[in-house]
Amino acid sequence: MTSSVSPALVTPGDGGAAAAPGRSRSRYAPGKRRSILLTVLLWLCVLYFVLPLWWLFVSSTKNNSALFSTFGMWFGGDFSLWDNLQTLFTVRDGIFLRWMLNTFVYAFVSAAGATLLATMAGYSFAKYDFPGKKVLFSATLGAVMIPLTALALPTYLLFSQAGLTDTPWAVIIPSLVSPFGVYLMRVYAADAIPDGLIEAARVDGAGEFRIFWQVGLRLLGPGLVTVFLFSLVATWNNYFLPLIMLNSSSLYPITVGLAQLQSAASAGGGSQALFSTVITGSFVSILPLVIAFLFLQRYWQSGLASGGVKG
């Protein structure tokens, strides 16, 4: 099964990565008739994706009583965004900020590590011949299908024997494995780095590692960003792993922290003020990734197009 994945996924490119940026659709541009009907339809669909986020924003400007008494999709009551933010960042001695920082650290360290490991492995698979290559690559591809949860429990037990649970490492180390990242980097490196260039560097007397650092990495830019973003979002959004690995709330990432706030809010009847805190916290927590997406989406897509899943 594992070995049958790859031919289905990777079909021959046409000139490869180098072609990607410059290949605008100019080659195929019939009169570009815009369709009003399609435009209206698509923008109506966009509402479905955007309105919940709009609701989240609007609700984070309301205090708890307005939350229950005014129409959800529009502002109402006093504008309490600042009050909510103040509560959010001071609740339990400012633990929310701590959670945000934890998330940043876990996500960036994991993504950087996972990208480096995946890039080295993908480069090796793409550019070298060695005994056992086929077996190792098949194992990597097969691992894409291993359900993380089958692993989370035994990993937890192993980590607790090693005394690693309830430390940042418990979240970071398991997130360093990215079989899909290896796969993406292999396909990307195969196209992006011409064999001739490597040969030329060898003739010049450069060692294999220098070639990788100075020639390889430079040409792998968009692929690197893609793998980095994939790993970043995966760790940023992860809930299951930190939930089981961490006990101290000072180590929680934002996902586990918010879930805890929420269950406190819905459990404690007296502490209803917390609902507006949970909502404001949710809103603040998604801002960094949303902003990152706005700025990086160009890379994201070009990396996927040329390196990942071309048809």
Next chain:
Amino acid sequence: MSHSPALTAERPAGPPLPKRPTSPAKRKQRRAAYLFLLPFFVVFLSMLVVPLVYAGYLSLFESKLIGGEVFAGLANYARALTDPAFLEGLGRVGLFFIIQVPIMLGLALFFALALDSARAHGSKGIRLLIYMPYAVPAVVATLMWGYLYGPDFGPIAQISRAVGLGTPDFLSPESILGSMMNIVTWEFVGYNMIIMYAALRSIPGELYEAAEIDGAGQFRLAWSVKIPAIRPALMLTLIFSVIGSFQLFAEPSLLNAIAPDAITNSFTPNYYAYNLAFINQELNFAAAIAFLLGIVIAIVSYFVQLGGERSERRERKLS
């Protein structure tokens, strides 16, 4: 070798030279190749293979009040396969897969094709806004939709009451699965759309030329050129969706807080395994459940792939 023809073509054709002692240069390259692989495979072994084997090992034992851990053979598996809670959970995620995944991937494909045709105004904005929910963690998405579904101050209920339809109950035992499908669809349509869209953008131009000469319309073009050309990307999204739906965890565990009657502790197999391990302390049984779930996912992925390859072959024969 199982990879693309483009890769194999780079190597010199013909049989490999039966040269026993490899040249020093080749040996050096080989050593470098293994060194590049080493860090990844160290983590791969310790974080994937070892836990997997350990889970398999754990699942073969039973913990008794007297005598501690006792070898139990396949008893845990026998128990799992006759445990209605596990089987119902499995049926539930199976249903989830059959209903939600076609809707999600269908929408994603529609959006990707519509954007690729460049016939809508503001395509770039549309693409970005549909993609946006992917930046929202499942936890936040579930919390948010939980509020939106709320019978008191949820805006859907507010609107519904305003037009005289009464208060819809999204959190009842009958409707919770559908409500969950909606959350997952909202989260992942954009992600799948981007994968498909990226594949569409890299279809080589020659493929269009024939169709253009034929004077094919947009729908014919989509059906007979674009969709077959991005089959690998479609396959990828499908496999990811198999894994995603069978592993559902964050959504049920968070909805449990607001709809405790609708979400049992075995609502999805994954949530069940978690509750068994960390609430009931039945580690061995939980390991067996997790292992079985993994096997089910592998089998479903295998058949999904098989189906994909078969229809591809059929299509080749036709054309």
